[in-house]
Amino acid sequence: MELSPGLFQPVARQGSEAEAIVRPSVTYGQDAWRRLKQNRAAMFGLVLIIVLLILAAVGPYFVPYSYSDQDLDRTGEGPSWQHLLGTDLHGRDQLVRILYGARISLTVGIFASLINLTIGVVYGGISGLAGGKVDNIMMRIVDVLYSIPLLLYVILFMVIFQPGLQNVLLAIGLVYWTDMARIVRGQILSLREQDYVLAARTLGARQWRILMRHLVPNALGPIIVTLTLKIPEAIFTEAWLSFVGLGVSAPMASWGSLASDALSSIRSYPHLLLFPALAISITMLAFNFLGDGLRDALDPRQRR
Amino acid sequence: MSTSAQPLLEVRHLKKYFAMGQGIKFRKKGTLKAVDDVGFTINKGETLGLVGESGCGKTTAGRTIVRLYEPTAGEAIFEGKNIYSQDEGGMQEIRRKIQMIFQDPYSSLNPRMTVGDIIGEPLDIHGLAKGKERTERIYELLNIVRLNPEHANRFPHEFSGGQRQRIGVARALAVQPSFIIADEPISALDVSIQAQVVNMLEELQEKMGLTYLFIAHDLSMVKHISNRVAVMYLGKIVEVARSSELYKNPLHPYTKALLSAIPIPDPDVEAERKRIILEGDVPSPIDPPAGCRFRSRCKVSVERCKEAEPEFLDAGGGHMVACHLVK
Ligand SMILES: Nc1ncnc2c1ncn2[C@@H]1O[C@H](COP(=O)(O)OP(=O)(O)OP(=O)(O)O)[C@@H](O)[C@H]1O
Ligand SMILES: [Mg+2]
Numbered sequence: 001m002e003l004s005p006g007l008f009q010p011v012a013r014q015g016s017e018a019e020a021i022v023r024p025s026v027t028y029g030q031d032a033w034r035r036l037k038q039n040r041a042a043m044f045g046l047v048l049i050i051v052l053l054i055l056a057a058v059g060p061y062f063v064p065y066s067y068s069d070q071d072l073d074r075t076g077e078g079p080s081w082q083h084l085l086g087t088d089l090h091g092r093d094q095l096v097r098i099l100y101g102a103r104i105s106l107t108v109g110i111f112a113s114l115i116n117l118t119i120g121v122v123y124g125g126i127s128g129l130a131g132g133k134v135d136n137i138m139m140r141i142v143d144v145l146y147s148i149p150l151l152l153y154v155i156l157f158m159v160i161f162q163p164g165l166q167n168v169l170l171a172i173g174l175v176y177w178t179d180m181a182r183i184v185r186g187q188i189l190s191l192r193e194q195d196y197v198l199a200a201r202t203l204g205a206r207q208w209r210i211l212m213r214h215l216v217p218n219a220l221g222p223i224i225v226t227l228t229l230k231i232p233e234a235i236f237t238e239a240w241l242s243f244v245g246l247g248v249s250a251p252m253a254s255w256g257s258l259a260s261d262a263l264s265s266i267r268s269y270p271h272l273l274l275f276p277a278l279a280i281s282i283t284m285l286a287f288n289f290l291g292d293g294l295r296d297a298l299d300p301r302q303r304r
Numbered sequence: 305m306s307t308s309a310q311p312l313l314e315v316r317h318l319k320k321y322f323a324m325g326q327g328i329k330f331r332k333k334g335t336l337k338a339v340d341d342v343g344f345t346i347n348k349g350e351t352l353g354l355v356g357e358s359g360c361g362k363t364t365a366g367r368t369i370v371r372l373y374e375p376t377a378g379e380a381i382f383e384g385k386n387i388y389s390q391d392e393g394g395m396q397e398i399r400r401k402i403q404m405i406f407q408d409p410y411s412s413l414n415p416r417m418t419v420g421d422i423i424g425e426p427l428d429i430h431g432l433a434k435g436k437e438r439t440e441r442i443y444e445l446l447n448i449v450r451l452n453p454e455h456a457n458r459f460p461h462e463f464s465g466g467q468r469q470r471i472g473v474a475r476a477l478a479v480q481p482s483f484i485i486a487d488e489p490i491s492a493l494d495v496s497i498q499a500q501v502v503n504m505l506e507e508l509q510e511k512m513g514l515t516y517l518f519i520a521h522d523l524s525m526v527k528h529i530s531n532r533v534a535v536m537y538l539g540k541i542v543e544v545a546r547s548s549e550l551y552k553n554p555l556h557p558y559t560k561a562l563l564s565a566i567p568i569p570d571p572d573v574e575a576e577r578k579r580i581i582l583e584g585d586v587p588s589p590i591d592p593p594a595g596c597r598f599r600s601r602c603k604v605s606v607e608r609c610k611e612a613e614p615e616f617l618d619a620g621g622g623h624m625v626a627c628h629l630v631k
Contacts, residue, residue, distance in 0.1 A: 195412035
């Protein structure tokens with residue numbers, strides 16, 4: 001075939017077509033949601049959590065007993081149509097007490113984790129952003145805190161202050177933020193050299209703006225995953241504290257204190273321990289399933 | 305293009321050393337001399353091309369000028385004021401006038417922000433426009449870089465490389481700067497789009513009276529856009545000349561080698577042409593060769609190149625070169 005310069009003519013460009021956006025508009029959130037939906041265990045966990053939240057919020061109104069009503073003819077009974085989960089030694093309806101327990105567990109789980117989140121993000125963010133000496137010192141402090149089991153600090157806190165819902169929540173919230181701080185700091189360290197951060201710096205953005213507008217939003221995946229896994233940890237810690245008598249105090253009943261009360265009569269009334277224990281296990285499982293699913297869905301390394 | 309030879313930026317004896325080996329325990333001795341005594345002047349309205357192989361310190365030089373890195377030594381006089389002696393307020397003023405365009409259009413835009421917010425951020429930081437005015441200004445900027453206003457609500461990942469690079473340009477223009485440092489703005493783009501972006505930059509320069517420091521790693525990229533070209537090797541500038549002069553009459557052996565690596569789009573000339581092939585790797589900037597830094601790869605080096613570092617001298621008509629062999 002003969003080649004001549006005349007054969008090579010530039011193709012006319014269609015101005016408007018060249019600017020058309022080819023890729024569909026899928027945000028990061030939509031993309032993650034699509035992947036989360038494909039994960040059965042995570043969706044199972046999510047549905048369970050939603051059911052639990054609804055039950056905790058409105059469940060007690062559908063049970064015709066209050067959590068202190070006593071039915072003295074039916075103490076320590078097993079499940080029946082009148083009392084779906086049976087009654088305790090004082091003839092109180094077990095179901096309604098577990099539903100109230102769910103309120104306490106979920107409140108502690110969610111709010112303590114939110115305190116963890118706030119402290120962790122600010123502490124880890126400052127540490128990662130400052131870098132150098134400041135970072136070194138701040139992380140050594142975390143290492144020192146971490147070298148003793150964190151539960152000990154919580155116990156110490158509860159011994160010094162009064163037991164009670166508010167203090168349990170504060171104790172867990174103020175102690176368990178170290179993981180979050182480490183994760184946020186690691187993310188920030190790797191993100192802060194990104195060009196868009198440098199661009200913001202050349203524009204004169206202040207540190208706080210860089211942290212909140214550029215760094216934290218891009219570290220959101222790992223932060224959400226950590227948060228989701230902090231919730232069951234807090235729920236379990238609360239249950240444990242209540243179980244040993246350092247948690248919520250007498251008139252209130254959390255899953256931990258229900259289980260603790262049941263322990264003395266475990267031989268004659270095993271169902272009293274079974275149901276609170278089941279509630280704790282199912283809740284923890286649900287949050288862990290969701291957390292693992294979120295990790296897979298939000299992890300950018302898996303993005304295609 | 306530039307008739308008035310008024311200097312906008314004068315960089316003098318700029319040095320940026322990085323300490324090697326970080327952490328408290330293992331502080332190994334050693335400094336990486338990324339930029340080592342660099343000086344140049346950029347006049348108002350002109351484009352200075354800064355060229356050199358990968359790792360020679362071009363990015364570091366650009367970033368040190370805008371104070372993303374604090375300089376080890378030296379000064380940069382911008383509009384009569386030394387950038388490095390400014391306090392926070394003065395620096396904020398200067399940041400409005402000097403902007404950067406980055407090499408990688410994929411990492412230079414925050415993936416979690418909409419294009420509108422990316423372009424609007426400079427307006428927010430400097431309090432230049434709010435509410436409706438802000439939106440209008442964003443549309444105007446999108447228009448200037450030939451994108452549609454509808455694009456403001458999209459996220460960066462929906463755009464192609466060339467489009468993203470133009471979003472980066474719009475962000476830089478938002479503060480109405482007078483000087484733009486473009487760090488290899490086209491090397492990451494498709495060849496077919498490179499010309500488009502360069503042409504746009506040239507048009508903007510004419511319309512807005514911009515001054516550019518245009519960084520590239522090969523001479524063919526800056527040939528078209530630069531008035532003058534500075535060639536950098538291992539942290540130092542070895543030659544500066546008007547671009548036509550540099551291409552016709554390169555004096556430094558390194559510049560000659562770089563020029564000979566550019567293919568000529570004419571098979572006959574290309575076949576005839578002798579190429580100077582650079583042998584060996586670029587030496588480490590941690591302990592560069594004594595004397596002339598280029599001597600380890602120079603075909604014509606003599607004894608004197610080992611002993612003394614060549615001075616950076618005028619070889620006539622503002623053609624500056626640092627080589628013992630140039631008289
Ligand atoms: N933040 C830093 N810390 C330590 N060393 C650095 C840092 N930034 C750059 N360097 C080193 O400084 C030298 C110059 O790097 P620089 O990025 O300025 O080169 P460049 O000319 O822009 O190269 P390229 O063409 O690859 O972009 C390199 O040896 C690099 O490893
Ligand atoms: Mg570079």
